[in-house]
Amino acid sequence: MDFSYTQDQQNIRDAILNQCSQFSDDYWLERDREGLFPLDFYKSMADAGWLGVAMPESVGGAGLGITEAAIMMQAVAEAGGGMTAASSIHGPVFSLEPIALFGTEEQKQRMIPPILSGVEKMCFAVTEPNAGLDTTKLKTRAEKQDGGYLVNGEKIWITNAHVADRMMLLARTTPLDQVARKTQGLSLFFTCLDRSKIEHRLIPKMGRHAVGSNMLFINDLWIPEEDRIGAEGEGFKIILKGLNPERILLGAEAVGIGRNAIQRAARYARERIVFDRPIGMNQGIQHPLAKCWAQLEAANLMVMKAATLFDKGEDCGVEANAGKYLAAENAFEACHTAMLTLGGMGYAQEYHVERLLREVLIPRTAPVSPHMILNFLAEKVLELPKSY
Amino acid sequence: MKILVPVKRVLDYNVKPRVKADGTGVDLANVKMSMNPFDEIAVEEAIRLKEKGVATEVIVVSIGEPKSQDTLRTALAMGADRAILITAEGEVEPLGVAKLLKAVADEEQPGLVILGKQAIDDDSNQTGQMLAALTGWGQGTFASKVEVAGDTVIVTREVDGGSETVSLKAPAIVTTDLRLNEPRYASLPNIMKAKSKPLANKTPADYGVDVAKRLTTLKVSEPPVRSAGIKVADVDELVAKLKALGVAA
Ligand SMILES: Cc1cc2nc3c(=O)[nH]c(=O)nc-3n(C[C@H](O)[C@H](O)[C@H](O)COP(=O)(O)OP(=O)(O)OC[C@H]3O[C@@H](n4cnc5c(N)ncnc54)[C@H](O)[C@@H]3O)c2cc1C
Ligand SMILES: Cc1cc2nc3c(=O)[nH]c(=O)nc-3n(C[C@H](O)[C@H](O)[C@H](O)COP(=O)(O)OP(=O)(O)OC[C@H]3O[C@@H](n4cnc5c(N)ncnc54)[C@H](O)[C@@H]3O)c2cc1C
Numbered sequence: 001m002d003f004s005y006t007q008d009q010q011n012i013r014d015a016i017l018n019q020c021s022q023f024s025d026d027y028w029l030e031r032d033r034e035g036l037f038p039l040d041f042y043k044s045m046a047d048a049g050w051l052g053v054a055m056p057e058s059v060g061g062a063g064l065g066i067t068e069a070a071i072m073m074q075a076v077a078e079a080g081g082g083m084t085a086a087s088s089i090h091g092p093v094f095s096l097e098p099i100a101l102f103g104t105e106e107q108k109q110r111m112i113p114p115i116l117s118g119v120e121k122m123c124f125a126v127t128e129p130n131a132g133l134d135t136t137k138l139k140t141r142a143e144k145q146d147g148g149y150l151v152n153g154e155k156i157w158i159t160n161a162h163v164a165d166r167m168m169l170l171a172r173t174t175p176l177d178q179v180a181r182k183t184q185g186l187s188l189f190f191t192c193l194d195r196s197k198i199e200h201r202l203i204p205k206m207g208r209h210a211v212g213s214n215m216l217f218i219n220d221l222w223i224p225e226e227d228r229i230g231a232e233g234e235g236f237k238i239i240l241k242g243l244n245p246e247r248i249l250l251g252a253e254a255v256g257i258g259r260n261a262i263q264r265a266a267r268y269a270r271e272r273i274v275f276d277r278p279i280g281m282n283q284g285i286q287h288p289l290a291k292c293w294a295q296l297e298a299a300n301l302m303v304m305k306a307a308t309l310f311d312k313g314e315d316c317g318v319e320a321n322a323g324k325y326l327a328a329e330n331a332f333e334a335c336h337t338a339m340l341t342l343g344g345m346g347y348a349q350e351y352h353v354e355r356l357l358r359e360v361l362i363p364r365t366a367p368v369s370p371h372m373i374l375n376f377l378a379e380k381v382l383e384l385p386k387s388y
Numbered sequence: 389m390k391i392l393v394p395v396k397r398v399l400d401y402n403v404k405p406r407v408k409a410d411g412t413g414v415d416l417a418n419v420k421m422s423m424n425p426f427d428e429i430a431v432e433e434a435i436r437l438k439e440k441g442v443a444t445e446v447i448v449v450s451i452g453e454p455k456s457q458d459t460l461r462t463a464l465a466m467g468a469d470r471a472i473l474i475t476a477e478g479e480v481e482p483l484g485v486a487k488l489l490k491a492v493a494d495e496e497q498p499g500l501v502i503l504g505k506q507a508i509d510d511d512s513n514q515t516g517q518m519l520a521a522l523t524g525w526g527q528g529t530f531a532s533k534v535e536v537a538g539d540t541v542i543v544t545r546e547v548d549g550g551s552e553t554v555s556l557k558a559p560a561i562v563t564t565d566l567r568l569n570e571p572r573y574a575s576l577p578n579i580m581k582a583k584s585k586p587l588a589n590k591t592p593a594d595y596g597v598d599v600a601k602r603l604t605t606l607k608v609s610e611p612p613v614r615s616a617g618i619k620v621a622d623v624d625e626l627v628a629k630l631k632a633l634g635v636a637a
Pocket of ligand 2: 272282343345347
């Protein structure tokens with residue numbers, strides 16, 4: 001039970017906070033207002049080699065663990081860029097894992113380096129309008145033909161699909177009524193996002209406007225056989241491997257956003273004088289902030305425990321889910337408390353807390369909702385009957 | 389040409405220093421420590437000279453507690469080639485540091501030693517100058533520009549009211565000012581590479597240098613809190629007030 005950073009981990013955190021300091025609060029606010037992808041930030045992270053933090057060294061990565069990736073992503077969010085900064089690089093930092101684990105050597109060398117260097121961008125397309133959290137019911141069909149697959153279907157919420165060159169796609173290769181178990185018959189692909197066959201429509205949404213999410217309409221997309229990752233029909237199993245790391249990263253990012261909001265609020269509370277004294281001298285202001293701090297740091301311990309277990313090759317499903325849940329719920333409370341602390345200014349864009357509040361709702365609801373996490377914990381830890 | 393860059397581990401510039409209750413110094417327990425910002429500039433300048441093909445090797449050296457190793461690793465992650473840690477307990481005064489650096493310079497024979505003009509903890513602004521005296525080498529302090537051609541080092545210095553350019557013959561001493569360059573951020577591949585770069589562990593005794601303190605710190609105290617000002621209506625009132633305070637005749 002060692003709660004301290006290793007030298008590497010401390011260096012990673014410091015280097016990221018340092019690197020991100022060149023992107024000011026106003027940079028992020030401006031991106032949010034105009035809704036344009038933070039390309040300068042993306043490029044600077046790619047140039048400094050950060051996109052490959054958790055990728056193997058054989059493909060140009062640093063070969064570090066999910067713990068280091070979580071520390072990095074937390075610092076990215078904590079530095080002020082919030083979910084916008086984190087989500088812009090989520091694809092390369094995390095979503096390439098299936099290729100690293102299940103791809104052939106040829107696939108790894110062909111697919112991963114262009115993403116890590118920032119030459120190509122990617123998106124991750126799983127969610128569908130008519131399946132939601134019940135992933136195995138997804139309807140996008142990849143029909144086997146000579147040398148490849150013909151794909152038709154719809155996806156929703158696909159982040160960065162409008163700026164991406166490549167797409168990681170989960171589709172059904174064997175119809176649901178022809179498989180023994182519903183988790184079978186899904187296959188994973190990493191392929192060109194061919195815009196002549198895929199129409200995208202940005203979803204107007206609450207926050208993180210610079211990193212858009214899309215509806216995708218896929219019409220007769222041809223995917224060559226060499227773009228399938230792992231065996232046909234094994235796609236769901238492959239995706240499952242990545243679920244815990246994704247929860248860990250989202251949890252770490254949420255804590256980062258919460259910390260940033262609390263720091264802003266504490267600074268404001270020290271300086272703002274009302275009724276002839278700093279508002280932070282009132283326990284009505286102090287206690288909620290102190291409570292948020294304690295909750296966030298406790299959540300972070302759970303997130304980091306999950307990361308440590310994962311990197312040791314141990315089971316971490318319970319911890320990763322609990323960590324993501326605690327981090328997101330408490331980060332939301334932290335942002336909300338920060339907003340209230342700033343009084344009217346909490347509602348003004350130039351104080352940045354309202355932006356964080358809008359963005360912190362993303363890790364709260366995605367990639368898995370708090371309800372489904374509690375369903376899972378009730379079933380797995382408390383041995384209650386499965387409710388879904 | 390080899391370049392030697394001394395780096396110091398100091399209280400991070402973002403941290404508000406707090407004086408210990410007993411007035412013996414600044415409380416460094418559980419606060420963030422970083423590389424002295426002027427030393428970062430020195431490391432950056434040395435790496436740039438290496439990238440230009442002027443320098444062949446950049447050696448960083450730190451004198452202080454064992455944790456100074458972190459600061460050396462940071463310098464290695466920026467791009468320095470190897471490091472020397474001279475472990476010394478407690479505070480080492482500028483003269484002690486300069487003597488140790490002289491010993492290191494004798495061993496390494498650098499063409500250039502680039503130091504920060506001062507460390508932001510004690511603000512002494514002495515080490516570079518003392519090292520120049522001990523080695524007998526030329527010095528270009530408060531550098532805002534450094535150019536090297538053969539064994540000639542042209543240093544533009546920040547001085548009151550403008551800049552001054554001096555020409556030195558290598559080996560020489562340069563101390564950095566804020567405007568010399570903007571230090572780079574350590575990249576991930578370089579952080580990883582830094583782990584396997586050589587770091588030699590030494591003590592002052594290895595160099596036969598006595599670093600015992602020669603100065604005694606009597607008292608360290610917080611700066612006085614600024615008291616409220618007085619508003620004056622016009623120049624006449626201002627002059628009257630100044631006279632009353634005895635600061636104007
Ligand atoms: C900003 C954003 C970005 C996203 N980016 C991506 C992306 O890049 N790629 C991608 O594939 N997806 C992405 N998603 C999709 C995200 O993963 C889904 O929104 C999420 O999986 C939930 O699916 P759904 O929206 O269809 O909700 P639904 O499945 O319709 O669920 C609706 C509500 O019902 C609740 N519910 C459902 N079943 C149960 C049950 N049995 N018990 C209790 N409650 C239940 C849920 O908890 C939820 O609150 C993104 C979403 C957002 C908001
Ligand atoms: C969208 C919007 C529309 C508005 N429209 C109008 C308008 O049309 N006309 C108008 O006149 N005003 C308007 N306001 C201003 C609004 O009424 C003020 O924001 C509100 O009165 C709070 O003042 P403040 O923002 O200066 O907060 P502050 O007074 O600075 O308070 C900051 C925080 O400190 C807390 N605090 C202060 N003192 C104490 C204490 N002793 N104990 C515990 N907590 C304390 C407060 O509760 C608050 O959380 C509007 C504000 C908004 C956001």
